[in-house]
Amino acid sequence: xxxxxxxxxxxxxxxxxxxxxxxxxxxxxxxxxxxxxxxxxxxxxxxxxxxxxxxxxxxxxxxxxxxxxxxxxxxxxxxxxxxxxxxxxxxxxxxxxxxxxxxxxxxxxxxxxxxxxxxxxxxxxxxxxxxxxxxxxxxxxxxxxxxxxxxxxxxxx
Numbered sequence: 001x002x003x004x005x006x007x008x009x010x011x012x013x014x015x016x017x018x019x020x021x022x023x024x025x026x027x028x029x030x031x032x033x034x035x036x037x038x039x040x041x042x043x044x045x046x047x048x049x050x051x052x053x054x055x056x057x058x059x060x061x062x063x064x065x066x067x068x069x070x071x072x073x074x075x076x077x078x079x080x081x082x083x084x085x086x087x088x089x090x091x092x093x094x095x096x097x098x099x100x101x102x103x104x105x106x107x108x109x110x111x112x113x114x115x116x117x118x119x120x121x122x123x124x125x126x127x128x129x130x131x132x133x134x135x136x137x138x139x140x141x142x143x144x145x146x147x148x149x150x151x152x153x154x155x156x157x
Contacts (some may be wrong), residue, residue: 001138001148002106002120003113009106016144017099024093037083041076048072098142 005012051068054060105123113120127139134150 001136001146002117002124004148005124005146006106006111006113009103013099013103013106013144017096017103020096020099024096025087031086034083034086037079037086041079041083044072044076044079048076095142099144102141102144 048069051060051065051072055062055065102124105120108120124140125138126141129137129139131137131147134152134154136148136150138146138148140146
């Protein structure tokens, strides 16, 4: 089971991580604080465009244009940093962290195990459930579940 996960972890968990991050991003974007910051950024961007048009048409002096543009850029930088901080703090929830940890643990050397690695197994598996005589469900960190069908040779059939 661990070898199968090691060989396919990038396919399985990277897409799951992407989906989790997208979902978290959508949830966060609806957050009032982030929405408010996005509105302020949009407004400052519009102001910057208006200044550029005024400067291009010759209605604004270069010195005044540079001063106003610098003020807007400073405000934009501050707002973008605040937005990034809010998004990053929300993005590191437990599921996403567990998924990243699972990927890191499975990506460690060696790429293929020739013997049982108890430490790795204990690190990634929360619970093993026997559902049938030849079927096991491995509950991994992060809520992931993996079903493994045991070969018939195990039972001498």
